[in-house]
Amino acid sequence: MAEADGIPCLLMRGGTSKGAYFLADDLPRDEAERDDLLMRIMGTPDPRQIDGLGGAHPLTSKVAVVSRSATGDTDVDYLFLQVGVDEAFVTDKQNCGNILAGIGPFALERGLVEAQGDRTSVRIRMLNTGSVATAAFATPGGRVHYDGDLAIDGVPGTAAAITLDFEGTAGSSTGALFPTGSVADEVDGVRVTCVDNGMPSVLVRADDVGATGVELPEELEADAELNARLASIRRAAARLMGMGDVSETTVPKVVLVSQPSRDGTISTRSFLPVRVHTSIGVLGALTVAAGVLVEESVGHDVADLPSGGSPFVLEHPTGHFDVDVAVATSGDGWTVTRSAALRTARKIFDGVVFARPRL
Known part of the structure; x- marks a missing residue:
C-alpha cells in the first residue's frame, strides 16, 4: 500500500498502555524503513508528539506488529516496538504485556483467527523473546466483546476480562530467572536482585537509595540525584546480567x-527507565513477583506474602495489580511454574493513519 493512501491501523488500549496495532504485511519489510515510518506516524521525535498518534509518554507511544504465526503451535506472531517520544528511536529489546492484551482481539478483528464460540483462546508467540502467551476473551456471536465489569487500576471504568497465561517467560531475555546466578548481588554499594520473568528488572529497596517507595511518579522524575544513582545501578547491574551496555536501551x-501500605503484597515504583510508570507493566509485575517470592531476594523481607492461593498484589502509583505467580527450585536454580494475569483492552479506532512527511 502506498504511504500516501494511508496505512491500515487499529488504535487500542491494552491494559494500562495504548498503542497502534498493524498487520506486518501493511508495513515495510525493511526494518529501517519500517522504523522511520512508525516514528512519523507516532510524531517522534517531539515531546508532545503533536503531529502524530503518540500521547507524549512512553506508555502511549507503542506499536504492535502482528501476523499469522510462522510456527504450527501458535496462532499469531506479535512483535512489540517501543517508539521514542522526544528521542528518535524504535526498539524491540523488550516485550509489552499490556499491549499483548489487545493482540487476541486484534487478530480476530483482522481475520487472522476465527472465533471459537462465546469464548476464544489465541496462542501468541512474542517475537521479542520467543516466549508464548495464551489470551482468552469473550466472543459472543463471533465478535470481540469489549464491554465488561473488570476494573484495572490506572484505567477509568470497566471492560471485559482478558486472561493472559504465559509460558517460557523465565529468563526469556537473559537466559535465567536470576541471570547473575545469584538471588541478590551488591551493585554500586546497594543490594539488588536481578530477575527476568519476561521483563529484565533490577529490584532495589527504596530506603536503600533514600526514597520512601510511595512517592508520586512526578516526584521521582524530578529527583535528579536519585535518577543519576539509579541510572548508574542499572548500567552496572545490566553488565552482571550479561546485557552489556544498556545506556541506549529501555531494559532492564x-x-x-x-513495604505495602494498602493491604497489598509489596509496593512498587517502576522506572521506564527515566520516566516512572503510573502503574506497572504486566511482565514487569510478573517479574517482580517471581523475584520477591524467593527467600533472600530484595523485597522478600518487606513483603506481606500471600498464602492459600491468594493473588500476589503489587501496589503501584494508581492502585494495585494482582498476578498469579509460582516459583520452584530446579536442578540449576529457580524456575517459574505459573505466570498469569487479568487485563482488559478496548478498540478506540479502526481506519487508516497518515504518516507525517519526512523532515
Missing part, C-alpha cells in the same frame, strides 16, 4: 520496592 527496568 529498575523497580523500587518497599
Whole structure:
C-alpha cells in the first residue's frame, strides 16, 4: 500500500498502555524503513508528539506488529516496538504485556483467527523473546466483546476480562530467572536482585537509595540525584546480567520496592527507565513477583506474602495489580511454574493513519 493512501491501523488500549496495532504485511519489510515510518506516524521525535498518534509518554507511544504465526503451535506472531517520544528511536529489546492484551482481539478483528464460540483462546508467540502467551476473551456471536465489569487500576471504568497465561517467560531475555546466578548481588554499594520473568528488572529497596517507595511518579522524575544513582545501578547491574551496555536501551527496568501500605503484597515504583510508570507493566509485575517470592531476594523481607492461593498484589502509583505467580527450585536454580494475569483492552479506532512527511 502506498504511504500516501494511508496505512491500515487499529488504535487500542491494552491494559494500562495504548498503542497502534498493524498487520506486518501493511508495513515495510525493511526494518529501517519500517522504523522511520512508525516514528512519523507516532510524531517522534517531539515531546508532545503533536503531529502524530503518540500521547507524549512512553506508555502511549507503542506499536504492535502482528501476523499469522510462522510456527504450527501458535496462532499469531506479535512483535512489540517501543517508539521514542522526544528521542528518535524504535526498539524491540523488550516485550509489552499490556499491549499483548489487545493482540487476541486484534487478530480476530483482522481475520487472522476465527472465533471459537462465546469464548476464544489465541496462542501468541512474542517475537521479542520467543516466549508464548495464551489470551482468552469473550466472543459472543463471533465478535470481540469489549464491554465488561473488570476494573484495572490506572484505567477509568470497566471492560471485559482478558486472561493472559504465559509460558517460557523465565529468563526469556537473559537466559535465567536470576541471570547473575545469584538471588541478590551488591551493585554500586546497594543490594539488588536481578530477575527476568519476561521483563529484565533490577529490584532495589527504596530506603536503600533514600526514597520512601510511595512517592508520586512526578516526584521521582524530578529527583535528579536519585535518577543519576539509579541510572548508574542499572548500567552496572545490566553488565552482571550479561546485557552489556544498556545506556541506549529501555531494559532492564529498575523497580523500587518497599513495604505495602494498602493491604497489598509489596509496593512498587517502576522506572521506564527515566520516566516512572503510573502503574506497572504486566511482565514487569510478573517479574517482580517471581523475584520477591524467593527467600533472600530484595523485597522478600518487606513483603506481606500471600498464602492459600491468594493473588500476589503489587501496589503501584494508581492502585494495585494482582498476578498469579509460582516459583520452584530446579536442578540449576529457580524456575517459574505459573505466570498469569487479568487485563482488559478496548478498540478506540479502526481506519487508516497518515504518516507525517519526512523532515
